[in-house]
């Protein structure tokens with residue numbers, strides 16, 4: 001017992017103390033800053049190299065719902081029109097907000113992207129349990145979601161957690177492009193949760209189909225039938241991106 005206590009003392013407090021102030025290393029690819037005035041005439045190199053069809057031209061834009069944050073567009077752009085920053089707060093309650101146009105600054109995006117809902121806080125503010133459904137994901141998003149509950153990020157301290165059964169859940173977290181095989185299972189899981197329920201799409205695959213947008217092995221009809229409460233971009237999203245977005249949705253400071 002004494003040894004256990006000594007070990008506990010030696011470990012100290014391992015969770016990030018103030019998660020709202022956490023910073024990532026500068027090389028992390030998060031919010032992109034786009035400056036179209038730096039584009040060379042008639043250049044389309046970024047669009048051509050993008051594997052996710054995330055880049056729009058005239059005006060130059062990046063759809064964070066499709067982007068895999070591979071950084072190839074930044075490397076291809078000799079004029080420096082696209083620069084990824086380490087800002088990881090990328091969640092949004094509106095799909096259209098995820099399209100970042102030239103001139104958009106992070107502070108504006110951060111202010112506008114997530115609309116906190118009082119009724120959600122009233123019901124789920126103290127306890128919010130999710131069932132995670134991997135609908136054909138590669139396990140990248142799933143691993144990062146699992147990390148949200150580890151000793152470092154400790155999402156459980158906010159009353160937010162994952163549970164094993166949709167019957168015990170208040171919402172569903174979807175990862176993966178929704179393959180044909182997983183489409184019925186996803187619908188079953190959703191229908192097993194009683195109203196009101198929250199739906200979160202995590203990762204470029206779940207939000208847009210990601211790299212599998214053109215695949216005939218996916219069935220994304222479910223997303224047209226239900227309202228998505230929160231989109232969390234990334235491939236895979238950082239645990240802090242997920243935790244901040246859910247806290248913002250709840251309106252928790």
Ligand code: SF4
Pocket residue numbers: 046049050051052053054055062066067068069070071072073074
């Ligand atoms: S970082 Fe995003 S927008 Fe740029 S090439 Fe990769 S997927 Fe496309």
Ligand code: SF4
Pocket residue numbers: 136137138139140141142175176177202203204205206210234235236
């Ligand atoms: S978004 Fe990226 S990490 Fe997540 S399931 Fe798709 S390919 Fe994997």
